[in-house]
Amino acid sequence: MTDAGLRHGRASLGLSFGVQGVAFALLVTRIPAIQDQYGISDGLLPVFLAAVPILAGAGSVATEKVVARVRPSVVLRWAQPLVLLALLGVGAGRELWHVAVALGVFGLAVGALDASMNMLGVSLQRAYGRSIMTGFHAAFSLGGIAGASLAWAGARWELSLLASYLPVVAVLLPAALVGSRWYTEGKGVAGKRAEGTQVGAGGGAGGGSGSAGGTLSFKLLLPLCLIMTFAYIGDSTVSNWSAKYLQDVLGSSEQLATVPYNVYMVTTLLGRAVGDLGVRRFGAVAVVRGGSLLAAGGFAVVAVAPGAWVGMLGFTMLGFGLCVIVPQTFAAAGRMFPGDSDAAVARLNIFNYVGFLVGSPLVGALGDAWSYRGAMLVPMVLVLATLVYARAFGPEPARYGGGHERPRTADVG
Secondary structure (H helix, E strand, O other): OOHHHHHHHHHHHHHHHHHHHHHHHHHHOOHHHHHHHHOOOOOOHHHHHHHHHHHHHHHHHHHHHHOOOOOHHHHHHHHHHHHHHHHHHHHHOOOHHHHHHHHHHHHHHHHHHHHHHHHHHHHHHHHHOOOOHHHHHHHHHHHHHHHHHHHHHHHHOOOOHHHHHHHHHHHHHHHHHHHHHHOOOOOOHHHHHHHOOOEOOOOOEOOOOHHHOOOOOHHHHHHHHHHHHHHHHHHHHHHHHHHHHHHHHOOOOHHHHOHHHHHHHHHHHHHHHHHHHHHHHHOHHHHHHHHHHHHHHHHHHHHHOOOHHHHHHHHHHHHHHHOOHHHHHHHHHHHHOOOOHHHHHHHHHHHHHHHHHHHHHHHHHHHHHOOHHHHOHHHHHHHHHHHHHHHHHOOOHHHOOOOOOOOOOOOOO
16 A cells, blocks of 8 residues: 555545534434424434434444455445435435434444444554544544534524535535545455455454454453443533533523533544644553543533533533543554454444443433432543553554554655
C-alpha cells in the first residue's frame, strides 16, 4: 500500500465517520418530532428507542460473520447508504409501521456501519504505525455537531422531518458513495483474506496474540468490553439527563439547560482532535487513565454542584475525559488480537449499545428511588473502574502486526 493510498483511505474513512455523526444526530435530536408525526405514545416510545440499539447489536454480530468472507470496506460501502436511506424513510413515512420498519433498518445498518468503520480504523492505524484512531472519532463528533445544528434549524423553522432530512441525504449519500472508492485496509489484509488465512484488520496473519495465539478469546477481551460499556453509560447519562439535571436539580432556566450537552459535544470534539497527539507522546495507558480520572472528577463536580454554572463545569470535564476512551478501546482490541481484530472489534462494538441501553434507565431509576445527585455517583464509580483495566491499553511491540515489524509508514500524513 502506497503512502498516497493510505492518505486517501484515511480521508475517506474520516468522511464516513463524519457522515455517520450527522445522520445519528439528525435522528436522536428530532425524537419529539418523530413521536408527533407518527402519534407514538409515551408508553410506546421507549420500545422504539430500545429497539434501535438492540438491532444495532445484532447488526454488529452479523458483520463479524460477513467479514470472514468479504472485506469490511465492502460492508461499509453498502451499510452507509442504507443508514441514510433509512433516515429518509423515518422522515417520509406516515403510518406507525412505516417508522417501525425504517428504524429497524436503521438499527441493523448502524450496527454494521459502526463495526466496519472501526475495523477499517484499526486497520489503518496498524498500517500507519502510530495513533490515528481518535481522529476518526473526532470526525464523528464534528458530524454530530453539524447534525444537531441542522436539526435545531429544522425545528426552529418548523420544517417537516422529510424537509429536514431530504436535502441532507441528497448531499451526503453521493458524497459517501464517491468517498467509498478510496476505502482501504492495512497492508497485506486483502491478500491474506483471499488466501483464506484468518487475518485481523491491519495485516499480519493469524499469530502473535499472546496467550490467545491469534485466536479471539472473549475472556481476554472482557476488560475492554466492560470499559466500553462504562464509557457509554457515562455518555448516555450526559445525553439523556444533563438538561433535566441542570433545570430540575440545579435550578437553571429552560434555555440554559440546553447548553451542557452542546458544551459536552464541543469538548468531545476538541479532546478527540488532540487525543492522538497525546497517545503518541504519553502512550494510550496514560491517556486513558487521565481521561478516566477527569471524567470521574466531572461526575463528582456535577453531583455536588451548588448551581448551574458549576454543573456545566462538570459536564465540560466529562467531555474532555470520556472522549478518548472509546476510540482507544477499539485500538487496544486491534493490538490485543492482531490476527483476529475484525471479530474483536465487532464483538466489542456490541457493548457500545449495551452501555447506551443501560445508562439512561439506570440513572433514571436511581434518581427516582434515591436522588439525581446520588445517581451521578454511579457512572463516576464505573468510569473509575477503567483504571483497574488500564493495562489492557498498553503497547505490545512483539505482537504488533502479528509478530512482524511495523510497516514503515509512520511518516504518512
